[in-house]
Amino acid sequence: MKQIAQGAEAVLYQTKNSIIKDRLPKTYRHPHIDSQLRKFRTKREAKVIQKLKQLNFPAPNLIKVENQIIEMQHIPGKKVRDIFNKNYKKLAAEIGKKLAILHQNHIIHGDLTTSNMILGNRKFPSSENQDDFLLFNKEIYFIDFGLSFFSERNEDKAVDLHLLERAMESKHFQVYPDCFKLALKSYQKHYPDAKQVLNRLETVKSRGRNKNK
Ligand SMILES: Nc1ncnc2c1ncn2[C@@H]1O[C@H](COP(=O)(O)OP(=O)(O)O)[C@@H](O)[C@H]1O
Ligand SMILES: [Mg+2]
Known part of the structure; x- marks a missing residue:
């Protein structure tokens, strides 16, 4: 298992096909409260991911959740942060559309940065090909x-x-503020209550x- 990231909250490991996110203890918190909080956040992250699966929203699939540890599908691809400036028009529009879908389903992301987005490959069954051929x-x-x-x-969505x-x-x-304007335009287009x-x-x-x- 290879460690791939160490955030403020968790250590992330990569296995062959999955990512394991382990929330670390915070010594400044009371041990019992700390353990409850880490479990709570892990559970909530798992719950949101499962809901997204139902919605067919592009996010990692949940593999396993146990106490403060969550195992999920590894999404190969580039971090949007690293490719955004070059392709911001297209990417900003897509971000706006995706966010519209989340908000329409009353899901607040809570940490929307381009570091929390990956440009991955999505498989689509091809309608023209009968042989179960997949398009990426x-x-x-x-x-x-x-x-x-x-x-x-609306307050939570606005934040x-x-x-x-x-x-x-x-x-x-x-590329700011143009990129944000484009994201908003697309958000409005795909979300009837955006106003x-x-x-x-x-x-x-x-x-x-x-x-x-
Ligand atoms: N499912 C995943 N697929 C691919 N990379 C991931 C996945 N989850 C996390 N990562 C990588 O690990 C980094 C940190 O994970 P993240 O869930 O954002 O934790 P943190 O709370 O520390 O920001 C991400 O920026 C990304 O590079
Ligand atoms: Mg992150």
Whole structure:
């Protein structure tokens, strides 16, 4: 098993076909509370991933969940962060569309950055070919549902969008704000209730501005 990442919250290992995410103890938390919290977050991440599977949304499949450890499908591909600036028009539109699907299903990602997206290959059965031939299409997979939750509130959806904007502004300043505008345009196109969320986004943004004064 090879360690591939060490985040603030978890260590990630890669096996032949899977990723194992192990949430680490935090020594500044009471041991019992800490263990409960890690289990809770792991369970929630697993729950969201399972819901996404039902929706046929491109995210890793859940393989196993046990205490604070989650095992999921490894998604081969490039991190969107590393290819975004070159292809931002197409990628931003796809991100907006994917986010529209999440929000329509009342799923808040909670950590929308291009580091939590992988451009992978998705298999589609070919309708023209009877021999079960599969076509591969590049598609953005969302990962890292550790901070995700279910909510119908426009406020939560607006904050999700705001986080995406902040991430684009800092990591992709070369193509910002155009990239975010394109993502929003596509979000609106694919989400009938987007208007309410965008109205709320204005409030969220002005709150952010006031905080910095
Ligand atoms: N299912 C997966 N397939 C491929 N790579 C993954 C997968 N899950 C995580 N990774 C890689 O590990 C990194 C950290 O995982 P992530 O779930 O984002 O944890 P963290 O909370 O530490 O950000 C990701 O940025 C990605 O490079
Ligand atoms: Mg991450």
